[in-house]
Amino acid sequence: MNETAPTQIFVDADACPVKDEVVRVAERHGLVVTFVSNGGLRPSRDPMIRHVVVPKSADAADDWIVDNSHAGDIVITADVPLAARCVERGVHVLGPTGRPFTPESIGMAVAMRDLKQHLRETGEIRGFNPGFSAKDRSAFLSALDLTVRRAAKR
Template sequence: MAPVIYVDADACPVKAEVLRVAERFDLATVFVANGGLRPSRDPKIRNVVVSAGADAADDWIVEHTRRNDVVITADIPLAARTVALGAHVLGPTGRPFTPETIGMALAMRDLKQHLRETGESKGFNASFSARDRSRFLGELDRLVKLALNSGSAT
């Protein structure tokens, strides 16, 4: 079975890039958000609007993700949940989350949250750059090929 690309679409800066790669590989893509999604005429593109609950989109993605699917998210706890399912997970800056790296990513997220809560850090994120977009495209292409090859080996 071909992998599906799931996108945690709230505030995702790489939707157009995901569509380009999905079209090139003829893969189904599901954008999941609390609202504000543009409809598509492409039958391979599906928009799912979930309730406004804190983790509603994350829960929906976890419920539907299978081994070798591809998940796009900046949400590290969601990345951890989908990595545990055997998905190929990528952040919008092109950072892959793997079984080997997810523990450190969670630890760093918790540390940064603690520093923000104690006032030690202002919590500013670097702005999204053209370099991030380019790295994302290259990594998404690599992960989709990996997912396709892994799926054909099972």
């Protein structure tokens, strides 16, 4: 990887609730955004906004993001296993609520995901996700702006 390559933002776009917010922040900072999905996204005429459609297999979008992101880039995902793979590569990772996945926090995030999956599978808990709020959207915007500024300092 070229150490002077500009930071890019990669979005695990299937079911991502903050696509518009990513575009707004990226435009403000002049960054390229790549939305990766299994399809269904409307293409943009903006040359700084790219869309990649991957096959509908289970981890195709995740694999594409891992293969194409580099240390210093930013990935937006709620997928904890994808976040772990990216953090391992030195990529900045944010969840859609603004939660950063870092080398210090990713181990606990993976453990909690695995525990909750086990509890759902055994019927101990139900698989409801909390609703996405205006507070979450605002927290995400602040976190992404901060992450972009940190990535630019590398």
